[in-house]
Amino acid sequence: xxxxxxxxxxxxxxxVPILLCVLGGIFAYKANVLNIxxxxxxxxxxxxxxxxxFQTGNIVLGYLAAIGVCMVIGLxxxxxxxxxxxxxxxxxxxxxxxxxxxxxxxxxxxxxxNIKLDFTNAADFKIHIPVIEKIPIYGSIISGHTVxxxxxxxxxxxxxxxxxxxxxxxxxxxVGENEDSAKSxxxxxxxxxxxxxxxxxxxxxxxxxxxxxxxxxxxxxxMTAGRGFIxxxxxxxxxxxxxxxxxxxxxFGLARALSVxxxxxxxxxxxxxxxxxxxxxxxxxxxxxxxKYRNHKVRGV
Amino acid sequence: MKKxxxxxxxxxxxxxxxxxxxxxxxxxxxxxCIGENPVxxxxxxxxxxxxxxxGFLNTLHYASPLLLTGLAIAITFKANIFNMGVEGQLLFxxxxxxxxxxxLNLSSSVMEKGICMAIGMACxxxxxxxxxxxxxxxxxxxxxxxxxxxxxxxxxxEYLSSGPFREAGSGYVCTxxxxxxxxxxxxxxxxxxxxxxxxxxxxxxxxxxxxFMKTKLGMQITAIGKNPDFAExxxxxxxxxxxLLMCISGALAGLAGSxxxxxxxxxxxxxxxxxxxLGWDGMLIALLGRHNPIGILLAAIFFSALKTGADNINMxxxxxxEIVGVLQSLIILFLAVQFLDERYGLKERIQKWIGRKEVA
Numbered sequence: 001x002x003x004x005x006x007x008x009x010x011x012x013x014x015x016v017p018i019l020l021c022v023l024g025g026i027f028a029y030k031a032n033v034l035n036i037x038x039x040x041x042x043x044x045x046x047x048x049x050x051x052x053x054f055q056t057g058n059i060v061l062g063y064l065a066a067i068g069v070c071m072v073i074g075l076x077x078x079x080x081x082x083x084x085x086x087x088x089x090x091x092x093x094x095x096x097x098x099x100x101x102x103x104x105x106x107x108x109x110x111x112x113x114n115i116k117l118d119f120t121n122a123a124d125f126k127i128h129i130p131v132i133e134k135i136p137i138y139g140s141i142i143s144g145h146t147v148x149x150x151x152x153x154x155x156x157x158x159x160x161x162x163x164x165x166x167x168x169x170x171x172x173x174x175v176g177e178n179e180d181s182a183k184s185x186x187x188x189x190x191x192x193x194x195x196x197x198x199x200x201x202x203x204x205x206x207x208x209x210x211x212x213x214x215x216x217x218x219x220x221x222x223m224t225a226g227r228g229f230i231x232x233x234x235x236x237x238x239x240x241x242x243x244x245x246x247x248x249x250x251x252f253g254l255a256r257a258l259s260v261x262x263x264x265x266x267x268x269x270x271x272x273x274x275x276x277x278x279x280x281x282x283x284x285x286x287x288x289x290x291x292k293y294r295n296h297k298v299r300g301v
Numbered sequence: 302m303k304k305x306x307x308x309x310x311x312x313x314x315x316x317x318x319x320x321x322x323x324x325x326x327x328x329x330x331x332x333x334c335i336g337e338n339p340v341x342x343x344x345x346x347x348x349x350x351x352x353x354x355x356g357f358l359n360t361l362h363y364a365s366p367l368l369l370t371g372l373a374i375a376i377t378f379k380a381n382i383f384n385m386g387v388e389g390q391l392l393f394x395x396x397x398x399x400x401x402x403x404x405l406n407l408s409s410s411v412m413e414k415g416i417c418m419a420i421g422m423a424c425x426x427x428x429x430x431x432x433x434x435x436x437x438x439x440x441x442x443x444x445x446x447x448x449x450x451x452x453x454x455x456x457x458x459e460y461l462s463s464g465p466f467r468e469a470g471s472g473y474v475c476t477x478x479x480x481x482x483x484x485x486x487x488x489x490x491x492x493x494x495x496x497x498x499x500x501x502x503x504x505x506x507x508x509x510x511x512x513f514m515k516t517k518l519g520m521q522i523t524a525i526g527k528n529p530d531f532a533e534x535x536x537x538x539x540x541x542x543x544x545l546l547m548c549i550s551g552a553l554a555g556l557a558g559s560x561x562x563x564x565x566x567x568x569x570x571x572x573x574x575x576x577x578x579l580g581w582d583g584m585l586i587a588l589l590g591r592h593n594p595i596g597i598l599l600a601a602i603f604f605s606a607l608k609t610g611a612d613n614i615n616m617x618x619x620x621x622x623e624i625v626g627v628l629q630s631l632i633i634l635f636l637a638v639q640f641l642d643e644r645y646g647l648k649e650r651i652q653k654w655i656g657r658k659e660v661a
Contacts, residue, residue, distance in 0.1 A: 036444075076634075086637035089383060089444065090588065094634035097581060101626030104576070108621035109335065226452040233445050271460035278453040282435075282446055289441045 007257050008141060013215070014260070015253025016149045017042065017207040017224075021231030022238075022249045023152070023159050024203030027196035029240045030163070032176035036092025037077050039228025040099040041070050041201050045208020047103045050115050050219035057119060062213060067205040073099075074201030075194075082193045096228075103221050114220040117213075125214045146214040148206055155203075160242040172196050204228075226278065233281045237288045248284065255280040317589060317596075320635030328628045337620050345617060346610030356609070358493030364605035365502040365564070366391075369557035370583025371601055372509055373550045375592040379513070380526040380546055382436070386447030387554045388580025389454035390428045392573060394421035394555025395562040396458050399569045400466060402479030402562065410482040417483050418559045425555020426548045428454065433547035437540040443547070451580075462569050476569040485564040498564040503598075505556065510594040522546060554580065575608075577626050582608075585629050588636045604629070 021038045028035035045066040053062030077095055081088040107113065127150070129143040163169035174182045175192045182189050211227075212219045230252050238245030259276035329339035349356045370387050377384040398421035407413040431450065435441035463474045485496035513519035525532045525539055533539045557579060566573060574580065586604055590596030607629075611622035 080634065080638050084638040086639075090584075090637040091634060093385070093584065094630050094637060097577070098627065098630030098634065101577070101623055101630050105331075105621055105623040105627055108623050226449060229445060229448045229452075233449065236442060236445065271456055271463070274456040275453045278449045278456075281449055282431075282441075285446065286435055286439050286441050289435075289439045293440050 003261065007254075007261050009144070010257035010260055011250065011254040012141060012145060012149065013253075014256040015250045016145075016152050017211045018227050018231050018234065018252055019156070019246055019249040020148070020152050020203045020207035020210065021228055022234050022245045023155055023242065024200035024207070025231055025235050026159065026163070026200075026240050026242055026245060027172055028193075028200045029235050030176045031172045031193050031196040032179075033078075033081055033088050033193050033197060034092070034232075035077070035197060035200050036089055036228075036232065037073070037095040038092075038200065038204055038231055039224055039226070040092070040096035041073050041204035042208045042211065042228050043096075043103065043222070043224045044073055044099045045070050045205040046212030046219055046223060047099070047106075047208070049205075049209045049213040050117065050217070051106070053213060054115050054117055059120065059213070063209055066209050066213075067202060070201040070205035070208070071198060074198045077201075078194045078197040082190050082197070100222060103219075107221060114218055116219075117217040120217055146210060148210040148214060151206070152210075156242055156246045163242060168192075168195070230277065230281055233285050237284055251284065252277055252281055313591065316639055317591060317636070320632050320638075321589075323635050324628050324631035327631055328624060331627065332620055332624065335620065337618050342614055342618055342620050342624075346614050347606055348610075349613055350606040350610040355491045355493050358491055358495045360602060360606045360609055361499050362494040362496065362564070363609055364601040365496075365499040366557040366561045366579050367582055367586055367601040367605055368502045368506055368597065369553050369560065370579050371586030371590060371597045372506060372583075372594075373553035373557070374580075374583045375587035375590065375597060376509065376513065376522070376553075377546060377550045378526075378587055379592055380522045380543070381529070382543060382546065383444035384429065384432070384447055384547060384550045385444055385584075386429060386432060386451055386454075386580075387550070387583050388574065388578045389447070389451040390425040390551045390554035391558035391561070391580050392458055393428045393454055393558070394425040395558030395566075395573060396461070396476070396569045397421060397424045398555075398559030399476055399479055399562045399567075402483035403477040403568075405483070406480065407482065413480070413483045414485070414563065417479075417563060418556060421559025421562070422552040422555040425551040425553070425558065427551075429547045429551025429554070430544070433544045436547075437543045458569070459571065462571070466569075468568070474571055478568045479563065483563055484567060485560075494565075496564040498560045502557075502560065505553070506594055506598065509553075518542075518545075554583075557583075576623070577629060582629070585633050585636075588633060 021042060024041075025035050025038050048069045049062040049066035051062075052065035053059050056062075073095060077088075077091060080086045080091045107115070125146045126144050127147065163173070171182070171187055172192050172195070174185070175187065175189045179189055182192075207227075208224075212223060231249065234248035234252060235245050237248045255277040259273040262276075263270035263273035325343065329343070332339040332342050350360045351357060370391060373387050373390075374384065398417045401420045402413070402417045405413055405416060407416070428450070432441075432443040432446040435446055436443040459474075462476050466476045468475050468477045485498045487493070488495050488497070513522070521532065521537050521542055524535075525537065525542055529539055532542075558574075561574070561579065562569070582604060586597055586600040589600035589604070590598070607625050611625040614620050614624070615622040
């Protein structure tokens with residue numbers, strides 16, 4: 001039972017950063033600016049939230065700094081990708097690399113391999129809901145998580161509403177599906193692309209804060225370990241639909257939880273279990289693609 | 302009006318040099334911020350590695366795997382395919398080339414080297430085949446798959462090098478050192494590290510240039526990059542071409558990895574491919590070299606000079622050598638954007654500009 005509870009709790013725990021990235025990436029995906037920089041923005045969120053909290057001793061400032069920096073990165077991405085019409089994939093990868101490099105640079109200046117906050121610890125961030133906590137299984141799903149965890153699950157519904165029931169969502173989708181008709185309607189297409197990217201960077205900041213500050217109060221370089229790319233895979237699988245894409249994010253959370261929990265019992269071969277999330281994602285992506293193109297009889301790629 | 306090809310070169314070169322200049326400028330500001338002199342730091346970085354004979358030969362030595370990874374990425378970019386798994390393919394190839402080099406014991410040193418490199422290339426191809434087949438037959442986005450599988454590969458190799466293949470007596474995680482007969486010996490010119498591997502890489506570059514400029518395959522790949530639907534309609538087998546191209550790219554990455562193993566590292570450690578990773582450096586080189594063989598050669602030498610220079614900067618100033626990573630990513634960022642429109646030649650542009658001034 002404890003093992004099962006562990007897996008369920010960890011699934012929620014590991015799904016959250018991916019889920020937030022998915023929610024952030026969806027609008028950019030729908031607006032036809034594929035945001036590969038999710039990974040880098042998330043790392044920036046982790047880095048600056050912990051760095052600023054460490055320097056000032058104030059956690060709220062850390063939250064604000066992370067969101068601010070991610071917004072600036074989002075602006076840079078949008079400026080180069082939308083206004084200057086550069087190749088968004090290369091820009092995204094460049095941003096991923098630059099965040100890693102800058103974090104490494106600063107860590108080297110501080111002469112340490114990681115930044116650890118000593119005035120607070122991860123247990124302080126967890127919210128225990130009194131009665132529900134005691135119920136088996138449900139308790140581990142609902143209770144004992146951080147604030148951003150709860151926010152992220154509420155956001156699935158909010159994002160769905162924003163995308164399908166508001167003017168903004170419809171305009172973003174029009175811009176992505178057919179730019180010319182959007183222009184003929186007099187829409188400022190660049191504005192909607194900017195907003196889509198910026199919304200994404202806001203959610204990535206939250207993902208980064210959750211990953212580093214809330215869960216462990218520690219930052220090590222490259223701690224995002226490809227979660228941003230997993231999120232992009234989830235977006236592809238769900239074809240940009242908030243509910244479906246979030247579902248895939250939770251599946252990947254489950255895969256990660258399995259890999260973590262199984263590797264506790266694996267001994268020397270523990271490292272091999274780390275591969276599970278990446279392999280699961282590749283398989284899911286393939287299956288979704290096969291289903292999508294099952295009746296596709298046209299020759300070609 | 303028909304224009305000669307030469308008139309396009311001006312803006313092309315400017316479009317390549319401007320991002321480098323901008324990146325160095327921003328890097329300079331960062332160096333200023335931590336209280337060092339940027340001019341001094343840059344001259345220390347490039348002076349020794351480009352303008353002394355021994356330093357330059359060392360630069361060439363470190364440029365050899367970069368040449369191959371740059372080429373591996375450039376050829377896939379040409380067909381509008383994104384093989385971002387060069388890093389993983391390189392590590393995989395390098396690892397097993399190292400294992401082969403340590404366990405084989407052949408009398409002929411040439412044959413042993415050949416076998417090691419063949420194994421490295423085969424591993425690279427094998428790893429590139431997965432995303433290639435998924436892309437060609439199941440429409441799976443190859444970029445996402447390769448990006449993900451890199452992480453999986455790093456984890457697997459971490460396990461293999463700390464578990465089954467670990468060198469028993471060593472204090473840190475590494476595989477056994479390869480045999481002497483599998484090593485590329487230093488040529489000993491000016492006491493530098495230069496080995497035959499550089500010339501091998503150069504030869505591969507020339508052969509690949511010939512293939513991509515002059516043969517049917519090269520033309521077809523360029524056509525696929527420009528418009529895959531049209532290529533398919535004219536009867537090219539686009540799927541097979543994509544798989545072939547990914548295999549070539551994987552083989553080049555594997556060769557780069559085995560070369561790194563046999564000429565520089567001699568055993569697999571967790572920092573086998575350096576801080577930014579040779580595969581990622583390859584992306585910078587492909588972009589900076591504009592997918593052009595001479596460009597790739599120059600870009601590889603330039604970037605290798607930066608990297609070797611970074612060790613100097615670390616030694617003599619308080620600037621961390623991670624500054625190279627910052628410069629690298631900034632250059633890539635600026636290279637993604639075209640600053641000048643390349644449709645007009647530089648000469649016409651200046652004439653136009655002067656003409657406008659005279660009117661005003």
